[in-house]
Amino acid sequence: MNEWAYSAEERAAIYRAIAERRDMRHFSGGEIAPELLTRLLQAAHQAPSVGLMQPWRFLRITRPALREAIAGLVEEERLLTADALGERRDDFLRLKVEGVRDCAELLVAALKDGREAHVFGRRTLPEMDLASLSCAIQNLWLAARAEGLGMGWVSLFDPQRLADLLGMPAGAKPVAILCLGPVPAFYPEPMLVGEGWTQAQPLEAMLFGNQWGERP
Template identity: 45%
Template sequence: MEMTKATGFDESERNAVYRAIRERRDVRRGFLPEPIPNELLHRLLEAAHNAPSVGLMQPWRFIVVRELAVRQKVHQIFLDANKQALASYEGEKQQSYAGMKLEGILEAPQNLCIVCDSQSSQGHQLGRRTMPETAIYSAVCAIQNLWLAARAEGIGVGWVSILEPTLLREALKIPGHITPVAYLCLGYVDAFATDPDLERAGWETRTPLKSVLSLDEYDSRWDQGRPAS
């Protein structure tokens, strides 16, 4: 088996990796009409396909969504789910929610649905007998790979989770044994925000690393509703 020497990347390469992680954003606005070239889309999907997976099961499946009529169906599913979500809030929180843009389904020239085949025989159940949910976790690793590669390529990605899964299955003809994991909007954008949209909108603030870090055992302060300060 061919091996490579276990050395780190040089400084510029390390900086690029950490920059992609630091500057990755969930993009909902500012998509440009220019389509993503097929060779670039392939690179992004290849990056996703190189993600780690338990038992080497590679449970992810990629549904590229380009047809406007299909995206319109998905957009309507979002509108209905978003209306229900809005009704679940009250007062200032409801007003704040109503003012946020939470998808770019029609604006982005490219949509992508990533689903997971948790029952796939590939991998021979290695690592899944005690934790079957690791199949979904593996698919999420693929999503993160794609997201970081997209940022490095100057492509915006927005994850739309305000969708009723059953209706999304119907719109994309996803069979019952397959789990929809992420519906993404992809495309070139006019700019990347310096801070996450939800933070700039005052919806939530990020917590420092020290508040979610413990040594040797679970920190009971985490059960008080927020990470420990």
């Protein structure tokens, strides 16, 4: 403990949100009040960004025809991914991999255009703008969980075709279709574990000391 630490209750709340956040695929429609949606986006916007470039852009999809077109893109990629998975094709096709039509709010998160002008912290690692956007999405995810709302990050789409659909300029890039809204229940464990797709590995398997492969 130190003078900057939060209270035990505050710390417990943060660890609770981290532990209970789930990548949701099952939504129950409904809606999100505008002030709540703004609060969630403001949480995203408070993320760190390399060189303070704030590379995140969020598109709120409200037109039904556009939502339908996005669902179509995801469906096309779902089938192509199934084929690429080979012997696990049929298992994959049984999974629910998106909630594009069922969620209360559909957002697309994208990287800005003109990114090459920013070299602060990106000269050797240009992909750090994606890292910043990802931190913003994780903020949104945790805040949504605390508000009792589910979120799903869908990456099953062709980015260029989604960019074209949304009128993005050259250099901008969509990286997430975010399904957001009320859910019937939160998965007690990651859906891919619950569905028997795969098992989670323990933290110990991810930790090294000094050199790759050495015990910490």
